[in-house]
Amino acid sequence: MKEGPDIARIANLIGDPARSNMLTALMSGKALTATELASEAGITQQTASSHLRKLLDGNLVTTRQQGRHRYFALADERVARSLEVLMELAQTTGHLRTRTGPADIRLREARVCYNHLAGQMATRLFDHMISHGYLALAPSGLALTEPGAAFVGAFGIDIADLSARRGHLCRECLDWSERRSHLAGSLGRAILARILDQGWARREANSRAVVFSPRGRAQFERLIGGEGAT
Amino acid sequence: MKEGPDIARIANLIGDPARSNMLTALMSGKALTATELASEAGITQQTASSHLRKLLDGNLVTTRQQGRHRYFALADERVARSLEVLMELAQTTGHLRTRTGPADIRLREARVCYNHLAGQMATRLFDHMISHGYLALAPSGLALTEPGAAFVGAFGIDIADLSARRGHLCRECLDWSERRSHLAGSLGRAILARILDQGWARREANSRAVVFSPRGRAQFERLIGGEGAT
DNA sequence: GATATGCTTCGATATGGATCGAAGTATGAA
């Protein structure tokens, strides 16, 4: 017994409803203040403060002081990925009471996952990049091929700039709603940023949802060469 | 707030030390009785019974009655994968008190992950299969190429038989110790079975460890064309 | 300076749930 890392510690940390609500809110990628997180979790500031300290101790979140505000963010892309995996598990092992409301449908179509795009549109983009050989598996993990570099270059992303930074360029991230992979890593981040910059889509306030405009959707469809399936 | 699946429920389920010890024990892939799991977790049978009921209710484990024994196993490959992801997170966010004992070193080299091989040797095999084009990413996920089918065929695995079964043939599974992927799915399962059948390695009792014989190790090295790095 | 806002610390409370002893049920063995 007692083999491997202490999984209970971290799961227990995530396992409190207040804390998991906070972490879920942080999946939007935006740094939030302690007060905002308290409101997300539906608890008072005092209680939130205590929870946030535990999350900090557990290295699940980082903090940044700015004036009299204290901003919290997920510590790491790995934390985000783990949360997505848990979401997938929670969904499929859930007591079938997955009431899919309209908000849920929007989330399934396109949402922010930490700092990149997730949901149906993200997995479709991922599939497109795989089937065209833009992305391929290498021993070191997922890699962008030369045609792939041209593809994202044409989309307006400066690969040289991205590659210079530390951290992985391409990463797979499991999509809880689609149950398959989408693109994470600094390239995934850059793609989401470009989609928003170009005005193809906008972030919904206080939500992970990413809402495409009709025009943006059409351009996205053209990008991945689809027939524009609504 | 309250977006997405209820992650707290499942994390809380895993977050109890007794339950996480049970789940970790079940990562060995073997079905264990309630009494064995109680001993793994260091608790009495009564307490274990209560925990196991919760794990059943949460659909994390399945059960099978056999005489007066009741065998428990992980419900699903997805559960195993989620546990591995949590292990990775637990390890990297741990309070650096990762005392790597000798048992730990064996685990890192080769261990069972649910029903397939994990650890350094597994990731090396995975890398080998990727870099030789035996495995490739397809829109539907990881796929075995034709050269790959020949490779595993030469290893003594009947692909036609495996493909006929339901469930994924190839799956990536994140390795917590190596922080990269190894091969899961029914092919991963078959490869581990073949390694054990051929006597290249044996399972260690009451452990996830897989111990290679010197001869088995040499043959494994030859398989992946390595120089036999110890 | 005074006041307001954002956050933390302290203290008290209360509740969920992990635990085990004892008893109960079911299956197998003698």
Add this chain to the structure above:
DNA sequence: TTCATACTTCGATCCATATCGAAGCATATC
């Protein structure tokens, strides 16, 4: 039938911790 083993249920205990009120700091605004 009798006994033993495997497991569950019940009941009681007890501890961890989530919670919030009140007070304390720190920073910004007036």
